[in-house]
Each structure stands twice: as structure tokens, then as C-alpha cells.
Amino acid sequence: MIQKYRYLCALAKEKHFGRAAESCNVSQPTLSNGLRQLEEHLNVKLIDRKQKFIGLSPDGYTVLEYAKRILAEHENLKASLKAENEKLSGRLRLGVIPTALTYASHFIKKLNKKYPELRFTIESMSAPDLTRSLLDFELDLGISYVDTARSNALQTINLYQEEYHCLVHRDDISPGVSQISWADAAKYPLGLLTPNMQNRKLADAAFIEAGINIRPMIESNSLSNLVHNVKNGLGASIIPSQFFDINDHATDIVSLKLIDPVVSHGVGLLALDGEPSTHLSQAVVKLARQGLFNDQD
Template sequence: MQTRLLQYFLALEREGHFARAATACNVSQPTLSAGISALEAQLGKRLILRNRRYAGLTEEGRAILPWAQQLVAAADNLMQAAAVAKGPLQGELRLGAIPAAMPAVGPLVEALLERHPGLNISVRALTSRQIERELTAFELDAGLTYLDFEPPSHMLAAPLYVERYMLAAAKGVLDEGRTPSWEDVAALPLCLLHQGMQNRRILDARLGERGLALRPVVTADSYVALFALVRQGRLCSIVPDSHAMLLDGLDWVRTFALPEADEGSRIGVIVSDRAPLGPLAQAVLNIAREIPNIT
């Protein structure tokens, strides 16, 4: 069985559209359709529901999906292992990162490229749940996410740093000589990440232990959006201290250290716990274990 045919099948399931799947595979739509028909003929099963357009997978298609993902990933890792036996690590490394950990992407990627200059690195902003799901489906090589709260299962992990909170406000909104309490913060007009983001769920859980609840005026899924809202002067936000470096030198914003809500939240690299571990996943894990605290 040709892995190319399985790649067509996986691309169609992922994209949900014949033309987009063909583009992702760098082939024409007729070539992709013929390849999937050939795969169905080899298996003697109909895998795709068709009603003039893609309409999902059949029961047989859903049954073979995880096996197709494993076979394609194994073939990719086989090629990588052969290539790096006597040469440098090359290819595309796919990294998913939660928004809260985006400032750590710079030092991590820099360390990777210093060790493996032949790599191309693709970074995507994803939720913690998306990272775990895409690692399981072989669509990512590694993730950068929380390690302790809602801990990912069946993963190998390497801690990078501990995240703590800070309050961000426009210049002149708050008394800069006073450290606000959590009770003060809960009474402020806030903009925060929405509750689909793990950072927000951790924050809510920690403050819930103190009998406090946050009721933001605006929610978003991006720290860029939160900072843009803070800059207008009406709202404040609670953000990770790792973002402080991104605000250095900006005259419109002030940041305030907050009382420790807990011991902090560990953020680190995760890869799927599989044996053997693919060369790309192993490379990220090795770097994460070797570099010092990166915030």
C-alpha cells in the first residue's frame, strides 16, 4: 500500500474539501480523487461519503483513520531516521503553542535552530486541548503548553519555566505606588481570555479557591486583542508575567506584580509518548531538557 494514497485520505479528512485537500497535497483534484478511489479498491471498502462533494467518512473510513495516521507518521519518521544517521536533522518541525507560552517560542526556536540549522519550523497558536489532539493524530511533532492543570495524557514532558500573573493597565489608570490585592483586581473592569482557554480556567480555579470570581467586560482568544483593549484606557487585564518582555519600553502601559495565587503553573514541551520517538520530537525534547529557564 502506498503511503501517498493514505496521505490523500488524511488530507481530505482534515480539510473536509476535495480541492483544498488536493492543494495541501500539491496534486490536482482528479489525481487526489483517483488516489482515494484506488485506496478504496485496495481495501475493498468505501471510505468516503460522497454527495457531489465530500460528506464525511464512512464507518470503515473512521475505523482506519488512526491506523492511516500511524502509518504515514511511521513512514515519515523512517525517512528522517535514515537521513539523520549520517547527516544533519532536516525537514519541517511542527510546533503548537498555547497563547500564554508564545513569548517562550523565541528562545526555544533559537536553541533548536542553533543545534539543527537545517530545520524549518512551523509554529501554530492552539489551545491546550487542540495541541493534545493534534499530537495524538500525528499532526504536530511537539507542543508548548501547561503541564499540571488538566495534565495531558500519554505524553513525555520537559518543564521550561513557571508562569505567574501580572496586572496590565494603561498609564495613569491605577496608583503606581500600590500593589493591588486580588480583591482589588476582581473589582476592576477587566478584559480576559475566554474560558475555552486553559490560562483562564486556571485563573478562575485559583481565585475560586479564595472565594473570588472574575466577571470580565470583554473576553478574547488573543493577548494582542487584550493589550489593544488595555491601551484604550477603560479596561485592565491579567496576563502571564512572561509577556512583560513584550511590553518593555512601551510608555502607554504599566504592569503590576500580583500576590501569589499559588505556586505558579509549569509550562513546558510535550511530545507523544511513543516508542521509538521520531527524530523531530526527540530533538525538541532534548533541547527543552537542556536549556535553562527561558523567561
């Protein structure tokens, strides 16, 4: 029965029988037959179908919510049974906002050193998508902005404060300058993240506070792309200081602390608060509360 619930969750996510079957590593007839058996077992119609998938029925959506919880509890049970002498193993599914990907490497290094049998799946996603995936039991944990985790079902543990720097090409700034106002940064042709991304919204708010309405020359959903644009002389960019290692670009780029206003936002570990949180997520949250990830050596 567990597998049939997995089929239903896959179909709800993929919205296509073929893709759902592929994600479950079964044939399409196997998936379709499994879903019909689930309908017969529950004596309800789960799926609106003609020649192709139309959507879930109202009962289907009700069963889907239970199915997600059943699968999460099943994975939690397996992980708990494997737990021996406080040694963690298995695969930890971690969602990370793009600006925290560099920090995520430090986070994983700490866990790997303590529990070398752990395996990791890292997904870069926006803050809203990350929160949604946690609530849908598609992730064990997330690293995101703590002030966007507006759900009573989630708990947050602060990890660090995200601060902001302006990146400019060395040829475009006077020697010895170490900081710059948001208003002066706006005088450069700017490359910024796309408007749908939370970090861009934070930058826009800072520019507005400085009395500036900006029109970026370049918009990208990749921080790495923005850094390379600056390296190639394409204006300036606003980057979280934790993302950028100046030592990797010392001959080309200068990182200037942004002031007037000085802006920082908390980034933390997000997890489900209460059941059915996974055995792995519970253990990592406990380590975070004990301060394992506080220093970044």
C-alpha cells in the first residue's frame, strides 16, 4: 500500500502518468493499475481521467494529504530503526536558497565530519518554494530567511546574518575604498537577481530606503553569473558577503560593504515543528540548537 500512496504523490506532482511512472521507476501500466487498486481499496474516485490526466478529485486531494504524511512517517520509521549508537545514516534532503549555497557547503562539511555515513541531496530553490516543499514533506530541512518562514508548522534556528556588499571591477573604483552607499552603488550599471527572488526584494527595499528607484542593466537568477559579469567589466552587483570569496577574484573584483543603510537579514535552519518530522531532521535540528554550525572553520 505504501507504494500506491507513493504513486499518488508522484502523479500529483508530475501531473502526467508517464512522468509519474518514470519518477517512481515503474512502467506506466504498473502505476495506473496501482492507483486503480488504491481507489478500489478506499472505495473512492481519486483521479479525473479521460485519455490523459485531468486532475485529482476532491477525495483525491484529501487522500493526497494523508498519503504525504504516511510516506513521511514511513521514512521516519525506517530511519529510526536504522539508528544505532546515535550514528546517523541515510539521505538528508536539504533545500537551500541560492544566496546560502556557499554556507550549505560548510553545513554539510560539519555533518559529514560527525556522521560520515550520511548522504545528501541539495536543491537550490526560492524561499517560498522551499517552505512549500517542507510542508509537503518533500524536504527534510531547509536553509532560508527566517523572517519568510511564516507558518506555525515550521520551527527556525538562526544560523547567521546575511550582509550585503557591492561588487565592482577593480578598474572602476579608487584604491583603498572599502565601503559604498546604496545611492552611490546605484550609479553603476547594475546586475541584480531577478525580481521573483527574495534577495532581490531585500535589495530593492534597501535602495528604496536610500531614496533610489533602480533599473538594472542585467537581471539573472544566478549569483555566479552576476559575479562573472562584474569580473568581465559589466558594471556592479549586489551580493551577500557570505556568498562571495574575495580571495578567488582578488585580481579582478573589489567587494565594498554597503552602508546608508546597513542591512542584514537572518538566515536559519527550517524544519517541521512536530510530527511527522523525520528522524534525520530531528537529529540535525538538535545539533543546530547545540551550536554545531555556528563557527565556519
